[in-house]
Amino acid sequence: MTDISAASISLAVLDMAGTTIADDGxxxxxxxxxxxxxxxxxxxxxxxxxxxxxxxxxxxxxxxxxxxxxxxxxxxxxxxxxxxxxxxxxxxxxxASAIPGAEEAIRALRDEGIAVVLTTGFSPSTQRALIEALGWHDLVDLALAPVDAGGRGRPFPDLNLTALIRTRTESVQRMLVAGDTVSDVRSAVRAGAGRAVGVLSGAHGEAQLREAGATDVLGSVAELPALLGL
Ligand SMILES: [Mg+2]
The missing domain is CATH 1.10.150 (DNA polymerase; domain 1)
Structure with missing residues (x-):
């Protein structure tokens, strides 16, 4: 695999429940x-x-x-x-509560000029309720639900590619996608994302995430800045 240096990632597309938000069932x-x-x-x-x-x-x-x-x-x-x-x-x-370290990680990415987009399989109203409950309005650049991407959610690549277009990111190689499920990882691979990151804070385990094509598997998104050498 081509080494993707930290400087080359300029967009992070992060799943919500199980990835940036603790699900707890x-x-x-x-x-x-x-x-x-x-x-x-x-x-x-x-x-x-x-x-x-x-x-x-x-x-x-x-x-x-x-x-x-x-x-x-x-x-x-x-x-x-x-x-x-x-x-x-x-x-x-x-x-609902934030995954420990998620907010700090998102701020660290944005401080480096990396755009952060939250994605979900929920409807926009449920997504808004979650963002409201966490007070995250100003934390990220954008939040997208399947209807914002023409209706198809994951494992299709549409949410990731919509995030790329909306943030005017230069190429899919500069996009990192992170999520806790096989569907998240598949959506990253199908979008050609430079990094398809699986996290172990949610639904699926390391073997499943790797088999789906994860380039990296982390304990949680709190480790993202370190992964990118920030
Ligand atoms: Mg999830």
Whole structure:
């Protein structure tokens, strides 16, 4: 692999839940709440089976995951709405917190002139609720949800490429993408990102992340500045 020096990375695209924001099972719990609210989800299997599917598909667009679970657009919309309400109330109840060192790492990157974009598989309203709960409005350059990138979430490369275009980054080689899931890493590889970084603070383990194509695996995003030699 070509060595990508620290100076050459000028955009960092960071996932939210499990990467910059501690998840602590909130997303899975909200899938459970959606199961309680939407009878069509029982067609897939038990509450536990739905939560397991949620874990396996973590990082992907949530509405796309509900379409897979229900096989019906209207039921998927209802389930997604119940998920969003459930997740937002868990967040409003104080369930969301920053990954230790994440804010400091983001500031360190930006101090070096590296643009930072947060991405998610949530809807924009849920993404806003998270950013509000953490007081992160001014922390990053941009926050993107799948609808901001034409509707396709991860593992498609669209969110990363939209971040690149919106920040006017020169090339995909200068883009670093970091996330806690196989879908995050695949989206980085598909976008041709100079660095596809897996982090172990969320859903998936090192072997899975490496198999997906991670160029680096870190304990958490707190180690990003050191990875880039900052
Ligand atoms: Mg994540």
């Amino acid at each position: 909130l997303v899975e719990e909200a899938f459970g709440l959606a199961y309680d609210a939407e009878p069509a989800l029982a067609g897939y299997g038990s509450r536990e089976a739905v939560k397991q599917f949620a874990r396996a598909t973590m990082g992907q667009s949530k509405i796309a995951v509900f379409r897979e679970l229900t096989d019906a657009d209207d039921a998927a919309e209802r389930a997604n709405l119940a998920f969003e309400r459930g997740y937002e109330s868990l967040v409003a109840g104080g369930g």
